[in-house]
Amino acid sequence: VELEVEDPSRxxxxxxxxxxxxxxxxxxxxT
Amino acid sequence: MRFGVVQFPGTCDExxxxxxCSMVGDAELLWHADADLKGVDAVVVPGGFSYGDHLRAGxxxxxxxxxxEVERFAAAGGPVLGICNGFQILCEAGLLPGAxxxxxxxxxxxxxxxxxxxxxxxxxxxxCETGDLLSVPAKHMSGRYYASQPVLDEMTDRExxxxxxxxxxxxxxxxxxxxxxxxxxxNVLGLMPHPEHAVDLLxxxxxxxxxxxxxxxVPAA
Numbered sequence: 001v002e003l004e005v006e007d008p009s010r011x012x013x014x015x016x017x018x019x020x021x022x023x024x025x026x027x028x029x030x031t
Numbered sequence: 032m033r034f035g036v037v038q039f040p041g042t043c044d045e046x047x048x049x050x051x052c053s054m055v056g057d058a059e060l061l062w063h064a065d066a067d068l069k070g071v072d073a074v075v076v077p078g079g080f081s082y083g084d085h086l087r088a089g090x091x092x093x094x095x096x097x098x099x100e101v102e103r104f105a106a107a108g109g110p111v112l113g114i115c116n117g118f119q120i121l122c123e124a125g126l127l128p129g130a131x132x133x134x135x136x137x138x139x140x141x142x143x144x145x146x147x148x149x150x151x152x153x154x155x156x157x158x159c160e161t162g163d164l165l166s167v168p169a170k171h172m173s174g175r176y177y178a179s180q181p182v183l184d185e186m187t188d189r190e191x192x193x194x195x196x197x198x199x200x201x202x203x204x205x206x207x208x209x210x211x212x213x214x215x216x217x218n219v220l221g222l223m224p225h226p227e228h229a230v231d232l233l234x235x236x237x238x239x240x241x242x243x244x245x246x247x248x249v250p251a252a
Contacts, residue, residue, distance in 0.1 A: 021090070023130045023178075024132055
């Protein structure tokens with residue numbers, strides 16, 4: 001998933017709440 | 032009893048769900064953008080491809096305005112049924128434990144399944160007996176139920192596994208053959224097969240109707 005975000009510090013929160021389902025998915029943030 | 036059937040962009044089984052509900056009560060559609068359940072007595076979140084399954088099945092739909100109301104309704108003990116994509120949405124929303132992974136075949140699976148009833152104190156299986164076999168069709172790409180072992184142990188202790196596949200092979204590779212689970216209180220049920228497509232013998236089975244009858248006609252013990 002490629003995103004343009006104003007506040008990169010919110011990326012983990014975005015992943016936890018929407019972009020990934022931590023129960024079944026791992027994620028890695030690349031900036 | 033008045034049923035509300037939730038409709039998201041991409042939902043495709045709302046008419047069959049409403050018809051099934053109307054066979055045991057009254058039914059009306061609830062639009063995803065309206066934070067209003069219109070005073071219904073039970074909610075059905077039907078199958079389909081809400082928001083085109085973007086990101087993951089159910090991931091976007093759980094944030095719809097109507098889902099906030101569904102969560103409050105469920106917390107107050109209101110009966111909620113999630114079918115297929117509706118099950119995926121309820122899991123994403125945290126109303127049910129676990130998640131649905133892609134089928135082990137990595138193919139869309141469509142077949143008649145046999146479900147064995149595991150628990151009858153759930154609001155949606157009160158018209159059944161433990162061990163009853165229900166013939167219900169399933170059609171999905173991501174129906175493989177998964178929960179971590181600690182969660183699964185907790186679910187077992189609380190008798191939250193309501194339906195298991197009795198047909199072999201099962202359609203998706205679900206953990207322990209799980210086809211449907213409920214919340215701890217027993218008022219929220221999710222399942223991958225489609226009971227709303229099995230309410231008329233002309234379609235091969237009317238077994239699915241028993242889930243709707245459970246809520247509408249059988250009082251809680």
